Amino acid sequence: MRTVIVNLGRIVTGRLDRPFAEGDAIVMEDGLIRAVGTASSADLASADVVIDAGGTIAIPGLIDSHVHITFGDYTPRQRVVGYLESYLHGGTTTAITASEVHVPGRPKDPAGVKALALAAQACFRDYRPGGMRVHAGSIILEPGLTEADLAELAQAGIWLAKAGFGAFATPHDYAPLMRAARDLGMITTMHTGGSSIPGSSGIWAEHVLASHPNVSFHVNGGPVAMPEAGFARLVEESDIALQICTAGNLRTALLTARLLEEAGQCERLLIATDTPTGSGIMPLGMFYTISHLASLGGMPPERAIAAATGNNAEVYRLNSGRLEEGRDADVVLIDACAGGSKTDALSALVNGDVPAVGAVVTAGIPRFVGRSRNTPAAMKPVRVAHCTLPFDFSGAAH
Incomplete structure:
Protein backbone atom coordinates (compact mmCIF):
# COMPACT_ATOMS: atom_id res chain seq x y z
CA MET A 1 0.00 0.00 0.00
CA ARG A 2 1.23 3.48 -0.86
CA THR A 3 0.11 6.44 1.25
CA VAL A 4 1.22 10.03 0.62
CA ILE A 5 0.76 13.01 2.92
CA VAL A 6 0.97 16.43 1.27
CA ASN A 7 0.56 20.08 2.28
CA LEU A 8 2.35 19.73 5.60
CA GLY A 9 3.07 22.90 7.53
CA ARG A 10 6.14 21.40 9.21
CA ILE A 11 7.84 18.05 9.72
CA VAL A 12 9.19 17.20 13.20
CA THR A 13 11.63 14.31 12.81
CA GLY A 14 11.93 12.91 16.35
CA ARG A 15 15.69 13.53 16.29
CA LEU A 16 17.48 15.74 18.78
CA ASP A 17 20.30 16.59 16.40
CA ARG A 18 18.04 17.44 13.44
CA PRO A 19 14.58 18.20 14.82
CA PHE A 20 13.00 19.44 11.57
CA ALA A 21 12.99 18.17 8.00
CA GLU A 22 12.63 20.38 4.97
CA GLY A 23 9.63 20.03 2.69
CA ASP A 24 5.91 19.44 2.94
CA ALA A 25 5.28 15.77 2.07
CA ILE A 26 5.84 12.20 3.27
CA VAL A 27 5.68 9.13 1.03
CA MET A 28 5.00 5.72 2.59
CA GLU A 29 4.97 2.31 0.93
CA ASP A 30 4.78 -1.28 2.20
CA GLY A 31 4.85 -0.14 5.81
CA LEU A 32 7.97 2.02 5.56
CA ILE A 33 8.73 5.68 4.93
CA ARG A 34 10.10 6.01 1.38
CA ALA A 35 10.64 9.77 1.22
CA VAL A 36 10.43 12.78 3.54
CA GLY A 37 10.08 16.29 2.17
CA THR A 38 8.79 15.90 -1.37
CA ALA A 39 6.35 13.76 -3.32
CA SER A 40 6.68 13.44 -7.08
CA SER A 41 3.80 13.46 -9.53
CA ALA A 42 4.42 9.73 -9.98
CA ASP A 43 4.10 9.20 -6.22
CA LEU A 44 0.76 10.98 -6.20
CA ALA A 45 -0.54 9.21 -9.31
CA SER A 46 0.29 5.76 -7.90
CA ALA A 47 -0.88 6.41 -4.35
CA ASP A 48 -3.70 4.37 -2.85
CA VAL A 49 -4.42 7.20 -0.40
CA VAL A 50 -3.41 10.86 -0.49
CA ILE A 51 -3.93 12.84 2.72
CA ASP A 52 -4.11 16.62 2.52
CA ALA A 53 -2.59 17.74 5.81
CA GLY A 54 -4.02 21.26 5.43
CA GLY A 55 -0.89 22.86 6.89
CA THR A 56 -0.79 20.76 10.07
CA ILE A 57 2.44 19.37 11.57
CA ALA A 58 3.71 15.80 11.10
CA ILE A 59 5.43 14.05 14.00
CA PRO A 60 6.48 10.43 14.48
CA GLY A 61 3.91 8.24 16.19
CA LEU A 284 -3.58 11.92 25.93
CA GLY A 285 -0.99 11.24 28.63
CA MET A 286 2.01 11.41 26.32
CA PHE A 287 0.95 14.82 25.03
CA TYR A 288 0.30 16.05 28.56
CA THR A 289 3.90 15.32 29.57
CA ILE A 290 5.23 16.85 26.34
CA SER A 291 3.21 20.00 27.10
CA HIS A 292 4.47 20.06 30.70
CA LEU A 293 8.09 19.96 29.54
CA ALA A 294 7.48 22.65 26.91
CA SER A 295 5.33 25.01 28.97
CA LEU A 296 6.68 24.57 32.51
CA GLY A 297 10.16 23.23 31.83
CA GLY A 298 11.08 25.57 28.97
CA MET A 299 12.06 22.69 26.69
CA PRO A 300 11.60 23.34 22.95
CA PRO A 301 8.54 21.27 21.98
CA GLU A 302 10.36 19.48 19.17
CA ARG A 303 12.86 18.15 21.74
CA ALA A 304 10.07 17.06 24.05
CA ILE A 305 8.51 15.23 21.11
CA ALA A 306 11.86 13.49 20.50
CA ALA A 307 11.82 12.26 24.11
CA ALA A 308 8.46 10.62 23.34
CA THR A 309 9.51 9.19 19.97
CA GLY A 310 13.11 8.92 18.75
CA ASN A 311 14.68 8.60 22.20
CA ASN A 312 12.39 5.70 23.09
CA ALA A 313 13.06 4.08 19.73
CA GLU A 314 16.82 4.23 20.18
CA VAL A 315 16.80 2.81 23.72
CA TYR A 316 14.35 0.04 22.84
CA ARG A 317 15.97 -0.68 19.46
CA LEU A 318 12.83 0.00 17.42
CA ASN A 319 12.64 1.04 13.78
CA SER A 320 9.92 3.60 14.47
CA GLY A 321 10.11 6.95 16.29
CA ARG A 322 11.68 9.07 13.53
CA LEU A 323 10.41 10.53 10.29
CA GLU A 324 13.15 9.51 7.92
CA GLU A 325 13.56 7.15 5.00
CA GLY A 326 13.52 3.46 5.90
CA ARG A 327 11.76 3.90 9.24
CA ASP A 328 8.41 2.35 10.08
CA ALA A 329 5.63 4.47 8.59
CA ASP A 330 4.01 5.63 11.85
CA VAL A 331 2.96 9.27 11.45
CA VAL A 332 0.69 11.57 13.46
CA LEU A 333 -0.68 14.91 12.23
CA ILE A 334 -1.18 17.51 14.98
CA ASP A 335 -2.45 21.06 15.13
CA ALA A 336 -3.64 23.66 17.58
CA CYS A 337 -7.13 22.87 18.82
CA ALA A 338 -10.02 24.78 17.32
CA GLY A 339 -11.05 27.50 19.75
CA GLY A 340 -7.61 27.75 21.33
CA SER A 341 -5.41 30.82 21.55
CA LYS A 342 -2.59 29.51 19.34
CA THR A 343 -2.50 28.75 15.63
CA ASP A 344 -0.12 25.77 15.41
CA ALA A 345 0.63 22.67 17.46
CA LEU A 346 4.13 23.63 18.64
CA SER A 347 2.97 27.02 19.91
CA ALA A 348 0.04 25.32 21.61
CA LEU A 349 2.39 22.93 23.43
CA VAL A 350 4.51 25.85 24.64
CA ASN A 351 1.27 27.41 25.87
CA GLY A 352 0.51 24.26 27.89
CA ASP A 353 -2.22 22.96 25.59
CA VAL A 354 -2.47 19.43 24.23
CA PRO A 355 -2.67 19.45 20.43
CA ALA A 356 -5.50 18.25 18.26
CA VAL A 357 -4.79 14.97 16.49
CA GLY A 358 -5.88 15.25 12.86
CA ALA A 359 -4.74 11.86 11.57
CA VAL A 360 -2.84 8.74 12.60
CA VAL A 361 -1.03 6.43 10.18
CA THR A 362 0.61 3.19 11.32
CA ALA A 363 2.55 0.82 9.07
CA GLY A 364 1.64 3.18 6.24
CA ILE A 365 -2.11 2.60 6.74
CA PRO A 366 -4.36 5.52 7.75
CA ARG A 367 -6.22 4.58 10.92
CA PHE A 368 -8.30 7.73 10.95
CA VAL A 369 -8.18 11.04 9.09
CA GLY A 370 -9.87 14.27 10.09
CA ARG A 371 -10.85 13.97 13.73
CA SER A 372 -9.61 12.08 16.76
CA ARG A 373 -12.30 10.97 19.15
CA ASN A 374 -10.12 12.09 22.06
CA THR A 375 -9.20 15.66 21.14
CA PRO A 376 -11.00 18.77 19.97
CA ALA A 377 -11.01 19.35 16.23
CA ALA A 378 -7.87 20.66 14.57
CA MET A 379 -7.82 24.32 13.63
CA LYS A 380 -6.87 23.38 10.06
CA PRO A 381 -8.77 20.80 8.01
CA VAL A 382 -7.16 17.39 7.46
CA ARG A 383 -8.85 15.29 4.79
CA VAL A 384 -8.47 12.39 2.40
CA ALA A 385 -7.86 14.04 -0.98
CA HIS A 386 -7.70 10.81 -2.99
CA CYS A 387 -8.47 7.17 -2.20
CA THR A 388 -8.69 4.09 -4.43
CA LEU A 389 -9.68 1.78 -1.54
CA PRO A 390 -13.19 0.99 -0.27
CA PHE A 391 -12.47 2.34 3.22
CA ASP A 392 -13.79 5.17 5.33
CA PHE A 393 -10.92 6.67 7.30
CA SER A 394 -13.01 9.08 9.34
CA GLY A 395 -12.61 8.79 13.11
CA ALA A 396 -15.56 7.86 15.28
CA ALA A 397 -17.37 10.72 16.98
CA HIS A 398 -17.21 11.34 20.72
Whole structure:
Protein backbone atom coordinates (compact mmCIF):
# COMPACT_ATOMS: atom_id res chain seq x y z
CA MET A 1 0.00 0.00 0.00
CA ARG A 2 1.23 3.48 -0.86
CA THR A 3 0.11 6.44 1.25
CA VAL A 4 1.22 10.03 0.62
CA ILE A 5 0.76 13.01 2.92
CA VAL A 6 0.97 16.43 1.27
CA ASN A 7 0.56 20.08 2.28
CA LEU A 8 2.35 19.73 5.60
CA GLY A 9 3.07 22.90 7.53
CA ARG A 10 6.14 21.40 9.21
CA ILE A 11 7.84 18.05 9.72
CA VAL A 12 9.19 17.20 13.20
CA THR A 13 11.63 14.31 12.81
CA GLY A 14 11.93 12.91 16.35
CA ARG A 15 15.69 13.53 16.29
CA LEU A 16 17.48 15.74 18.78
CA ASP A 17 20.30 16.59 16.40
CA ARG A 18 18.04 17.44 13.44
CA PRO A 19 14.58 18.20 14.82
CA PHE A 20 13.00 19.44 11.57
CA ALA A 21 12.99 18.17 8.00
CA GLU A 22 12.63 20.38 4.97
CA GLY A 23 9.63 20.03 2.69
CA ASP A 24 5.91 19.44 2.94
CA ALA A 25 5.28 15.77 2.07
CA ILE A 26 5.84 12.20 3.27
CA VAL A 27 5.68 9.13 1.03
CA MET A 28 5.00 5.72 2.59
CA GLU A 29 4.97 2.31 0.93
CA ASP A 30 4.78 -1.28 2.20
CA GLY A 31 4.85 -0.14 5.81
CA LEU A 32 7.97 2.02 5.56
CA ILE A 33 8.73 5.68 4.93
CA ARG A 34 10.10 6.01 1.38
CA ALA A 35 10.64 9.77 1.22
CA VAL A 36 10.43 12.78 3.54
CA GLY A 37 10.08 16.29 2.17
CA THR A 38 8.79 15.90 -1.37
CA ALA A 39 6.35 13.76 -3.32
CA SER A 40 6.68 13.44 -7.08
CA SER A 41 3.80 13.46 -9.53
CA ALA A 42 4.42 9.73 -9.98
CA ASP A 43 4.10 9.20 -6.22
CA LEU A 44 0.76 10.98 -6.20
CA ALA A 45 -0.54 9.21 -9.31
CA SER A 46 0.29 5.76 -7.90
CA ALA A 47 -0.88 6.41 -4.35
CA ASP A 48 -3.70 4.37 -2.85
CA VAL A 49 -4.42 7.20 -0.40
CA VAL A 50 -3.41 10.86 -0.49
CA ILE A 51 -3.93 12.84 2.72
CA ASP A 52 -4.11 16.62 2.52
CA ALA A 53 -2.59 17.74 5.81
CA GLY A 54 -4.02 21.26 5.43
CA GLY A 55 -0.89 22.86 6.89
CA THR A 56 -0.79 20.76 10.07
CA ILE A 57 2.44 19.37 11.57
CA ALA A 58 3.71 15.80 11.10
CA ILE A 59 5.43 14.05 14.00
CA PRO A 60 6.48 10.43 14.48
CA GLY A 61 3.91 8.24 16.19
CA LEU A 62 4.34 8.50 19.95
CA ILE A 63 5.98 5.53 21.70
CA ASP A 64 4.63 4.92 25.21
CA SER A 65 7.36 2.86 26.85
CA HIS A 66 5.44 2.13 30.06
CA VAL A 67 2.02 0.59 29.49
CA HIS A 68 0.53 -2.04 31.78
CA ILE A 69 -0.37 -4.59 29.14
CA THR A 70 -2.29 -7.73 30.14
CA PHE A 71 -4.05 -9.78 27.43
CA GLY A 72 -5.85 -8.21 24.51
CA ASP A 73 -7.13 -4.65 24.57
CA TYR A 74 -8.31 -4.92 28.18
CA THR A 75 -7.14 -3.57 31.53
CA PRO A 76 -8.35 -5.40 34.64
CA ARG A 77 -6.96 -2.56 36.78
CA GLN A 78 -9.66 -0.22 35.46
CA ARG A 79 -11.96 -2.89 33.94
CA VAL A 80 -11.93 -1.17 30.56
CA VAL A 81 -12.03 -2.72 27.10
CA GLY A 82 -10.53 -0.85 24.14
CA TYR A 83 -8.11 1.44 25.98
CA LEU A 84 -5.21 0.78 23.59
CA GLU A 85 -7.27 1.79 20.57
CA SER A 86 -8.24 4.91 22.51
CA TYR A 87 -4.54 5.66 23.13
CA LEU A 88 -3.98 5.48 19.38
CA HIS A 89 -6.52 8.30 19.03
CA GLY A 90 -4.21 10.23 21.37
CA GLY A 91 -1.29 9.85 18.96
CA THR A 92 0.33 6.79 20.58
CA THR A 93 1.21 4.33 17.83
CA THR A 94 3.45 2.01 19.87
CA ALA A 95 2.98 0.63 23.39
CA ILE A 96 5.76 -1.20 25.24
CA THR A 97 4.82 -3.38 28.17
CA ALA A 98 5.94 -2.54 31.70
CA SER A 99 5.58 -6.28 32.40
CA GLU A 100 2.28 -8.08 32.80
CA VAL A 101 2.21 -7.45 36.54
CA HIS A 102 -1.47 -6.47 36.50
CA VAL A 103 -2.71 -9.86 35.31
CA PRO A 104 -5.06 -11.02 38.10
CA GLY A 105 -3.50 -13.77 40.16
CA ARG A 106 -0.21 -13.44 38.30
CA PRO A 107 2.15 -16.35 38.95
CA LYS A 108 5.33 -15.79 40.93
CA ASP A 109 7.13 -19.10 40.53
CA PRO A 110 9.80 -19.43 37.83
CA ALA A 111 7.70 -21.62 35.53
CA GLY A 112 4.71 -19.31 35.92
CA VAL A 113 6.48 -16.02 35.20
CA LYS A 114 8.16 -17.56 32.17
CA ALA A 115 4.82 -18.80 30.86
CA LEU A 116 3.22 -15.39 31.49
CA ALA A 117 5.86 -13.56 29.46
CA LEU A 118 5.65 -16.01 26.58
CA ALA A 119 1.84 -15.96 26.51
CA ALA A 120 1.68 -12.15 26.59
CA GLN A 121 4.17 -11.82 23.76
CA ALA A 122 2.27 -14.36 21.66
CA CYS A 123 -1.04 -12.59 22.31
CA PHE A 124 0.16 -9.48 20.48
CA ARG A 125 2.30 -11.13 17.82
CA ASP A 126 -0.37 -10.62 15.15
CA TYR A 127 -2.82 -8.39 17.01
CA ARG A 128 -2.82 -4.62 16.55
CA PRO A 129 -5.60 -2.86 18.47
CA GLY A 130 -6.72 0.02 16.28
CA GLY A 131 -3.49 -0.41 14.32
CA MET A 132 -1.19 0.10 17.31
CA ARG A 133 2.09 -1.79 17.60
CA VAL A 134 2.24 -3.53 21.01
CA HIS A 135 5.46 -5.02 22.36
CA ALA A 136 4.30 -7.36 25.13
CA GLY A 137 5.96 -10.06 27.20
CA SER A 138 8.46 -8.90 29.81
CA ILE A 139 9.86 -11.45 32.24
CA ILE A 140 9.19 -10.37 35.84
CA LEU A 141 12.31 -11.29 37.76
CA GLU A 142 11.51 -13.52 40.74
CA PRO A 143 13.62 -15.62 43.15
CA GLY A 144 14.35 -19.02 41.68
CA LEU A 145 14.88 -17.82 38.12
CA THR A 146 18.26 -18.78 36.72
CA GLU A 147 20.50 -17.58 33.91
CA ALA A 148 19.46 -20.71 32.03
CA ASP A 149 15.81 -19.65 32.32
CA LEU A 150 16.64 -16.24 30.89
CA ALA A 151 18.64 -17.80 28.07
CA GLU A 152 15.66 -20.03 27.24
CA LEU A 153 13.37 -17.00 27.11
CA ALA A 154 15.79 -14.98 25.00
CA GLN A 155 15.98 -17.88 22.55
CA ALA A 156 12.17 -17.81 22.37
CA GLY A 157 12.15 -14.09 21.54
CA ILE A 158 11.58 -12.45 24.92
CA TRP A 159 13.67 -9.26 24.93
CA LEU A 160 12.39 -7.39 27.99
CA ALA A 161 13.17 -8.07 31.66
CA LYS A 162 11.65 -6.20 34.60
CA ALA A 163 12.92 -5.77 38.18
CA GLY A 164 10.78 -4.36 40.92
CA PHE A 165 7.90 -6.67 41.80
CA GLY A 166 9.78 -9.83 42.72
CA ALA A 167 9.82 -11.36 46.21
CA PHE A 168 13.49 -10.63 46.86
CA ALA A 169 14.63 -9.74 50.37
CA THR A 170 16.24 -6.53 49.14
CA PRO A 171 16.28 -4.71 45.77
CA HIS A 172 20.04 -5.30 45.65
CA ASP A 173 19.26 -8.98 44.99
CA TYR A 174 18.05 -8.17 41.49
CA ALA A 175 21.55 -7.27 40.30
CA PRO A 176 22.83 -10.74 39.24
CA LEU A 177 19.75 -11.54 37.14
CA MET A 178 19.72 -8.05 35.66
CA ARG A 179 23.33 -8.41 34.55
CA ALA A 180 22.57 -11.84 33.08
CA ALA A 181 19.57 -10.48 31.15
CA ARG A 182 21.63 -7.63 29.69
CA ASP A 183 24.41 -10.03 28.72
CA LEU A 184 21.77 -11.98 26.75
CA GLY A 185 20.81 -8.83 24.85
CA MET A 186 17.60 -8.11 26.74
CA ILE A 187 16.42 -4.57 27.50
CA THR A 188 16.32 -4.41 31.29
CA THR A 189 13.99 -2.10 33.20
CA MET A 190 13.66 -1.34 36.89
CA HIS A 191 10.91 0.14 39.03
CA THR A 192 12.16 3.34 40.64
CA GLY A 193 10.55 5.13 43.59
CA GLY A 194 8.20 4.13 46.35
CA SER A 195 6.16 0.95 46.49
CA SER A 196 3.30 1.01 43.97
CA ILE A 197 1.47 -2.25 44.71
CA PRO A 198 1.07 -4.31 47.91
CA GLY A 199 4.06 -6.55 48.54
CA SER A 200 6.59 -4.50 46.57
CA SER A 201 9.30 -2.34 48.07
CA GLY A 202 10.72 1.09 47.42
CA ILE A 203 13.67 1.23 45.05
CA TRP A 204 16.11 4.12 45.32
CA ALA A 205 19.08 5.34 43.30
CA GLU A 206 21.57 3.05 45.03
CA HIS A 207 19.51 0.00 44.03
CA VAL A 208 19.18 1.17 40.43
CA LEU A 209 22.90 1.87 40.17
CA ALA A 210 23.72 -1.60 41.52
CA SER A 211 21.53 -3.34 38.90
CA HIS A 212 22.34 -0.86 36.10
CA PRO A 213 19.22 -1.41 33.97
CA ASN A 214 18.84 0.02 30.50
CA VAL A 215 15.89 2.05 31.77
CA SER A 216 15.00 3.47 35.17
CA PHE A 217 11.22 3.14 35.05
CA HIS A 218 9.16 6.19 36.08
CA VAL A 219 12.19 7.79 37.69
CA ASN A 220 9.88 10.63 38.77
CA GLY A 221 7.75 8.19 40.75
CA GLY A 222 5.23 5.54 40.02
CA PRO A 223 3.50 7.40 41.58
CA VAL A 224 5.85 8.27 44.51
CA ALA A 225 9.28 9.71 43.72
CA MET A 226 12.54 8.52 45.28
CA PRO A 227 14.53 10.77 47.68
CA GLU A 228 15.76 13.98 46.04
CA ALA A 229 19.49 13.25 46.08
CA GLY A 230 18.98 10.18 43.90
CA PHE A 231 18.20 12.14 40.75
CA ALA A 232 21.61 13.75 40.50
CA ARG A 233 23.25 10.41 41.28
CA LEU A 234 21.51 8.64 38.42
CA VAL A 235 22.42 11.43 36.00
CA GLU A 236 26.04 11.79 37.11
CA GLU A 237 26.97 8.19 37.95
CA SER A 238 25.38 6.22 35.11
CA ASP A 239 24.29 6.15 31.48
CA ILE A 240 20.87 4.70 32.37
CA ALA A 241 17.91 6.05 30.38
CA LEU A 242 15.60 7.97 32.73
CA GLN A 243 11.93 7.54 31.98
CA ILE A 244 9.48 10.17 33.23
CA CYS A 245 5.80 9.30 33.35
CA THR A 246 2.57 11.25 33.32
CA ALA A 247 1.29 9.28 36.31
CA GLY A 248 4.29 10.30 38.41
CA ASN A 249 5.53 13.38 40.24
CA LEU A 250 5.50 16.44 37.95
CA ARG A 251 8.08 18.42 39.92
CA THR A 252 10.68 15.65 39.75
CA ALA A 253 9.87 15.04 36.08
CA LEU A 254 10.90 18.62 35.39
CA LEU A 255 13.94 18.17 37.66
CA THR A 256 15.04 15.08 35.71
CA ALA A 257 14.75 16.89 32.38
CA ARG A 258 16.71 19.87 33.69
CA LEU A 259 19.52 17.71 35.13
CA LEU A 260 19.91 15.79 31.87
CA GLU A 261 19.94 19.01 29.86
CA GLU A 262 22.62 20.50 32.11
CA ALA A 263 24.66 17.32 31.65
CA GLY A 264 24.27 17.49 27.86
CA GLN A 265 22.58 14.08 27.82
CA CYS A 266 19.02 14.78 26.64
CA GLU A 267 19.03 11.54 24.66
CA ARG A 268 18.62 9.70 27.98
CA LEU A 269 15.22 11.30 28.65
CA LEU A 270 12.24 9.09 27.83
CA ILE A 271 8.55 9.99 28.09
CA ALA A 272 5.89 7.41 28.98
CA THR A 273 2.58 7.34 30.88
CA ASP A 274 2.77 4.46 33.43
CA THR A 275 -0.87 3.61 32.80
CA PRO A 276 -3.38 2.06 33.26
CA THR A 277 -2.79 2.24 37.00
CA GLY A 278 -4.49 3.74 40.00
CA SER A 279 -3.95 7.05 38.19
CA GLY A 280 -6.36 5.86 35.53
CA ILE A 281 -6.38 5.59 31.76
CA MET A 282 -4.71 8.48 29.88
CA PRO A 283 -5.19 8.47 26.10
CA LEU A 284 -3.58 11.92 25.93
CA GLY A 285 -0.99 11.24 28.63
CA MET A 286 2.01 11.41 26.32
CA PHE A 287 0.95 14.82 25.03
CA TYR A 288 0.30 16.05 28.56
CA THR A 289 3.90 15.32 29.57
CA ILE A 290 5.23 16.85 26.34
CA SER A 291 3.21 20.00 27.10
CA HIS A 292 4.47 20.06 30.70
CA LEU A 293 8.09 19.96 29.54
CA ALA A 294 7.48 22.65 26.91
CA SER A 295 5.33 25.01 28.97
CA LEU A 296 6.68 24.57 32.51
CA GLY A 297 10.16 23.23 31.83
CA GLY A 298 11.08 25.57 28.97
CA MET A 299 12.06 22.69 26.69
CA PRO A 300 11.60 23.34 22.95
CA PRO A 301 8.54 21.27 21.98
CA GLU A 302 10.36 19.48 19.17
CA ARG A 303 12.86 18.15 21.74
CA ALA A 304 10.07 17.06 24.05
CA ILE A 305 8.51 15.23 21.11
CA ALA A 306 11.86 13.49 20.50
CA ALA A 307 11.82 12.26 24.11
CA ALA A 308 8.46 10.62 23.34
CA THR A 309 9.51 9.19 19.97
CA GLY A 310 13.11 8.92 18.75
CA ASN A 311 14.68 8.60 22.20
CA ASN A 312 12.39 5.70 23.09
CA ALA A 313 13.06 4.08 19.73
CA GLU A 314 16.82 4.23 20.18
CA VAL A 315 16.80 2.81 23.72
CA TYR A 316 14.35 0.04 22.84
CA ARG A 317 15.97 -0.68 19.46
CA LEU A 318 12.83 0.00 17.42
CA ASN A 319 12.64 1.04 13.78
CA SER A 320 9.92 3.60 14.47
CA GLY A 321 10.11 6.95 16.29
CA ARG A 322 11.68 9.07 13.53
CA LEU A 323 10.41 10.53 10.29
CA GLU A 324 13.15 9.51 7.92
CA GLU A 325 13.56 7.15 5.00
CA GLY A 326 13.52 3.46 5.90
CA ARG A 327 11.76 3.90 9.24
CA ASP A 328 8.41 2.35 10.08
CA ALA A 329 5.63 4.47 8.59
CA ASP A 330 4.01 5.63 11.85
CA VAL A 331 2.96 9.27 11.45
CA VAL A 332 0.69 11.57 13.46
CA LEU A 333 -0.68 14.91 12.23
CA ILE A 334 -1.18 17.51 14.98
CA ASP A 335 -2.45 21.06 15.13
CA ALA A 336 -3.64 23.66 17.58
CA CYS A 337 -7.13 22.87 18.82
CA ALA A 338 -10.02 24.78 17.32
CA GLY A 339 -11.05 27.50 19.75
CA GLY A 340 -7.61 27.75 21.33
CA SER A 341 -5.41 30.82 21.55
CA LYS A 342 -2.59 29.51 19.34
CA THR A 343 -2.50 28.75 15.63
CA ASP A 344 -0.12 25.77 15.41
CA ALA A 345 0.63 22.67 17.46
CA LEU A 346 4.13 23.63 18.64
CA SER A 347 2.97 27.02 19.91
CA ALA A 348 0.04 25.32 21.61
CA LEU A 349 2.39 22.93 23.43
CA VAL A 350 4.51 25.85 24.64
CA ASN A 351 1.27 27.41 25.87
CA GLY A 352 0.51 24.26 27.89
CA ASP A 353 -2.22 22.96 25.59
CA VAL A 354 -2.47 19.43 24.23
CA PRO A 355 -2.67 19.45 20.43
CA ALA A 356 -5.50 18.25 18.26
CA VAL A 357 -4.79 14.97 16.49
CA GLY A 358 -5.88 15.25 12.86
CA ALA A 359 -4.74 11.86 11.57
CA VAL A 360 -2.84 8.74 12.60
CA VAL A 361 -1.03 6.43 10.18
CA THR A 362 0.61 3.19 11.32
CA ALA A 363 2.55 0.82 9.07
CA GLY A 364 1.64 3.18 6.24
CA ILE A 365 -2.11 2.60 6.74
CA PRO A 366 -4.36 5.52 7.75
CA ARG A 367 -6.22 4.58 10.92
CA PHE A 368 -8.30 7.73 10.95
CA VAL A 369 -8.18 11.04 9.09
CA GLY A 370 -9.87 14.27 10.09
CA ARG A 371 -10.85 13.97 13.73
CA SER A 372 -9.61 12.08 16.76
CA ARG A 373 -12.30 10.97 19.15
CA ASN A 374 -10.12 12.09 22.06
CA THR A 375 -9.20 15.66 21.14
CA PRO A 376 -11.00 18.77 19.97
CA ALA A 377 -11.01 19.35 16.23
CA ALA A 378 -7.87 20.66 14.57
CA MET A 379 -7.82 24.32 13.63
CA LYS A 380 -6.87 23.38 10.06
CA PRO A 381 -8.77 20.80 8.01
CA VAL A 382 -7.16 17.39 7.46
CA ARG A 383 -8.85 15.29 4.79
CA VAL A 384 -8.47 12.39 2.40
CA ALA A 385 -7.86 14.04 -0.98
CA HIS A 386 -7.70 10.81 -2.99
CA CYS A 387 -8.47 7.17 -2.20
CA THR A 388 -8.69 4.09 -4.43
CA LEU A 389 -9.68 1.78 -1.54
CA PRO A 390 -13.19 0.99 -0.27
CA PHE A 391 -12.47 2.34 3.22
CA ASP A 392 -13.79 5.17 5.33
CA PHE A 393 -10.92 6.67 7.30
CA SER A 394 -13.01 9.08 9.34
CA GLY A 395 -12.61 8.79 13.11
CA ALA A 396 -15.56 7.86 15.28
CA ALA A 397 -17.37 10.72 16.98
CA HIS A 398 -17.21 11.34 20.72
